[in-house]
Amino acid sequence: MNILVTGGTGFIGSYLVDELVSHGYNVKILSRRNLNEPNIIRGDITNIRSVEKAAKDVDAVFHNAALASDRGKRSSFYRVNVTGTENIAKVCAKRKISVVHTSTAGVYGYPDSLEPVKEGSPKNPMNAYQKSKLEGEKILQRYGREYGFRVSIVRPPLVLGAGAYAVKFIISSIENGKFVYVGSGNTFVPIVHPRDVAKCLRLALEGDKEGDVFNVVSFSCRIRELVEKIAESMHVEKPRKSVPYGLAYVAGLFGEFTALLGREPKLTRFRVKTLGTNRIISYEKARVKLGFEPEFDLDKTVEDMVRWYKSLPEDEKKI
Numbered sequence: 001m002n003i004l005v006t007g008g009t010g011f012i013g014s015y016l017v018d019e020l021v022s023h024g025y026n027v028k029i030l031s032r033r034n035l036n037e038p039n040i041i042r043g044d045i046t047n048i049r050s051v052e053k054a055a056k057d058v059d060a061v062f063h064n065a066a067l068a069s070d071r072g073k074r075s076s077f078y079r080v081n082v083t084g085t086e087n088i089a090k091v092c093a094k095r096k097i098s099v100v101h102t103s104t105a106g107v108y109g110y111p112d113s114l115e116p117v118k119e120g121s122p123k124n125p126m127n128a129y130q131k132s133k134l135e136g137e138k139i140l141q142r143y144g145r146e147y148g149f150r151v152s153i154v155r156p157p158l159v160l161g162a163g164a165y166a167v168k169f170i171i172s173s174i175e176n177g178k179f180v181y182v183g184s185g186n187t188f189v190p191i192v193h194p195r196d197v198a199k200c201l202r203l204a205l206e207g208d209k210e211g212d213v214f215n216v217v218s219f220s221c222r223i224r225e226l227v228e229k230i231a232e233s234m235h236v237e238k239p240r241k242s243v244p245y246g247l248a249y250v251a252g253l254f255g256e257f258t259a260l261l262g263r264e265p266k267l268t269r270f271r272v273k274t275l276g277t278n279r280i281i282s283y284e285k286a287r288v289k290l291g292f293e294p295e296f297d298l299d300k301t302v303e304d305m306v307r308w309y310k311s312l313p314e315d316e317k318k319i
Contacts, residue, residue: 004058006030006045006088007065011163012102012156012194016062019198030054030065045084051091060098060205063088063140068104068129070270071256077132085136086143093147100204102197103137105157105190105215105281106130110273114188116282119155119213127270137213150211152204156197157190157217157281158274160301162308164194171309172317174230174239181242182276185224189274190281192218193296193304203290214286218294218301223275229298233306245276 003020007013008029020027029040030050043050045065055061067080085101092099108117109124125131137153144151160167173179200216208214231238243251252272255265286292296304309317 001060002026002028002058003060003062004028004030004055005062005064006054007063009033009035009040010064011165012159012197013064014163015161015194015198016064016201019195019202020062023202028054028058045087046079048087048090051087055091055095055097058097060100061088061092062201062205063099063101066102066133066136070127070129070268071265072128074128074132077128078135081129081132082135082139086139089140089143092149093143096147096149098150098152098205099140099144100152100154100201101137101140102201103153103155104130104133105155105279107134107137107155108279108281110277110279112277112279114278114280116280116284117215118282119215119285126273141211144211150209152208152211153213154197154201154204154286155213155215156192156200157215157279158192159194159197160191160305161193161195161296162304164305167305167309168312168317170227171230171234171305174227175234175236175317177237177239179227179239179241181223181227181239182248182272183242183245185227185242186222187276187278188220188280189223189226190217190220190279191226191298191301192216193294193301196294196296199295200286200290200292203286203292207290212285212289214290214292215281215283216286216292217281217283218296219298220280221298225298226302229302230306233302245272248272248276 003025008017009031030043041054107123140151196218228238249272252267252269255267
């Protein structure tokens with residue numbers, strides 16, 4: 001089977017390409033990067049001609065390209081994550097090509113509850129990125145219904161593993177004694193390793209015949225469990241400092257303001273929500289319908305994170 005992966009040179013995309021190739025798929029990649037590789041087509045999803053060229057003679061598209069950040073201009077997110085996704089939808093509608101779309105569990109917002117969030121749970125995206133991803137989902141689903149092609153959607157929560165920017169942010173702050181808990185640190189956070197995301201995406205292509213939506217999670221744990229496990233693996237002192245949630249939220253708002261001035265914020269409201277509110281995401285549908293079982297738990301994920309972080313040059317560890 002011939003596959004196109006948009007964003008295949010990015011973080012999750014590179015794991016996905018490895019997963020597909022290892023299972024015998026013929027893969028080509030649409031990427032903005034100018035790489036001299038025979039399976040990479042240089043192009044941009046915001047240019048429909050690029051998409052048309054890249055999607056020639058393919059049986060399925062894994063749409064992974066996106067602008068992902070917890071800050072930025074609404075217009076930038078919508079240009080890539082909405083207009084770009086609609087270009088994918090138009091081309092796949094014309095050629096009846098199946099689509100597997102990487103979205104985000106951020107579309108649910110932060111309910112601060114221990115009630116498991118399921119695919120049909122209320123949607124309450126917080127920032128421009130999350131809102132644009134939800135809009136992209138709706139566009140693909142609408143085109144799929146109207147033009148009769150299959151659309152599968154996978155929603156990962158916080159993705160942690162080798163290569164993730166968040167890994168540098170978390171481990172560097174722990175290593176340098178700068179990590180501060182939001183509240184008690186006992187809030188639950190759902191985490192997924194990028195290899196598990198890639199596995200679920202592949203299984204969605206192979207097992208989802210109708211076109212459905214799936215959450216994908218490797219495990220859930222308390223923030224404090226994650227942080228202390230990292231500290232142990234790094235052989236550094238466990239963080240003990242904490243700030244009240246309300247104060248952290250104000251600091252996150254201030255951080256977003258400084259970002260408008262061109263400075264890299266250490267804290268945003270999104271990061272405060274991630275660290276300071278409870279979320280449990282259910283992946284039961286993926287388990288039952290696709291046969292998905294995660295390969296990574298807390299120990300394996302932290303081991304992978306720390307191994308990668310230690311391999312980085314010292315100047316790349318700075319945040």
